Amino acid sequence: MRFIDAHTHVQFAAFDADREAVVLRALEAGVWLVNVGTQKDTSASAVELARKYKEGVYAAVGLHPAHTAKSFHDAQELGGGEAAKGFTSRGEEFDHTYYRDLASDSKVVAIGECGLDYAAFVRERSERSQKRASAEAGGGLTQEEIEQRKQKQRQAFEAQIRLAHELEKPLMIHCRGAFEDLIRLLSTNSKFLGPNPGIIHFFTGTLDDASKLLALGFSFTFGGAITFPPRLAEQGRGGNYDEVIRAIPMDRILSETDAPYVAPAPHRGKRNEPRYVIEVVRKLAELKQVSVQAMDEQIFENAKQVFRI
Ligand SMILES: [Zn+2]
Secondary structure, rough: OEEEEEEEOOOOHHOOOOOHHHHHHHHHOOEEEEEOOOOOOHHHHHHHHHHHHOEEEEEEEOHHHHOOOOOOHHHHOOOOHHHHHHHOOOOOOHHHHHHHHOOOOEEEEEEEEEEEHHHHHHHHHHHHHHHHHHHOOOOOOHHHHHHHHHHHHHHHHHHHHHHHHHHHOOOOEEEEOOOOHHHHHHOOOOOOOOOOEEOOOOOOOOOHHHHHHHOOEEEEEOOOOHHHHOEEEEOOOOOEHHHHHHHHOOEEEEEOOOOOOOOOOOOOOOOOHHHHHHHHHHHHHHHHOHHHHHHHHHHHHHHHHHHHO
16 A cells, blocks of 8 residues: 655654654655655755655645744754754745746645745744733734734745746645635635645635635645544634544545654654654544545545646
């Protein structure tokens, strides 16, 4: 059997000590993977990693919405060194030429992760206001700053929709707390979307969001979170995973790990890695009431269609 981890980050700093071993463990378990970039450096390293393997390792390149703002830093992604510290002070502008050149490599199967993440700076705002609360009155981002950041994310996303169209590659979309704006932007740019326009990764939206995105032609990936005890996907607003997965047609579902984050049960809490995607496929099969083999064959076929591999 051949599995697909459609969205993972083995190029991240969390794998610096054993990257080759992690990829080999995945390939030996029959797991093919797409390493997804989040900004310039992690996009370039995703391509570099993919080029080392004859088959089974691919890349996506793009600018994650969180990286359009200043001060985003994640040690698992960029490590704790000086380079990462330097990075925290810059928000990246989307550089069309840079990403177009990277994406011209045949191992690049998607543009992203790109999209909208309004939850990120809602979190940041509450952290900042907590920190500042004792020192000064008020604090946090002003409404105007929040609007500027949202605007910047929307511009970077629209630029990537157009790049994906130009290169005839699918989009790898990240969306948190912003499905209304996401669906609006995709609808107004629908002339740039082909018949199989891409993937909404780690989907946390509602049934209603899903049906609108299905109508636009999108597929959905699910990861380790679906193996956890039932809960609402997005702070009470999001869909119930079981219900949403049952409603999405088999030919629009893919599996992912989003490693190093969100390891599925029974590995929950540990560093995630691509071979654990098998646990996700098992859970999807259970929810769709089909055999693991049937689920997996369909998912692999879906991956071939969307990534053209
Ligand atoms: Zn990701």
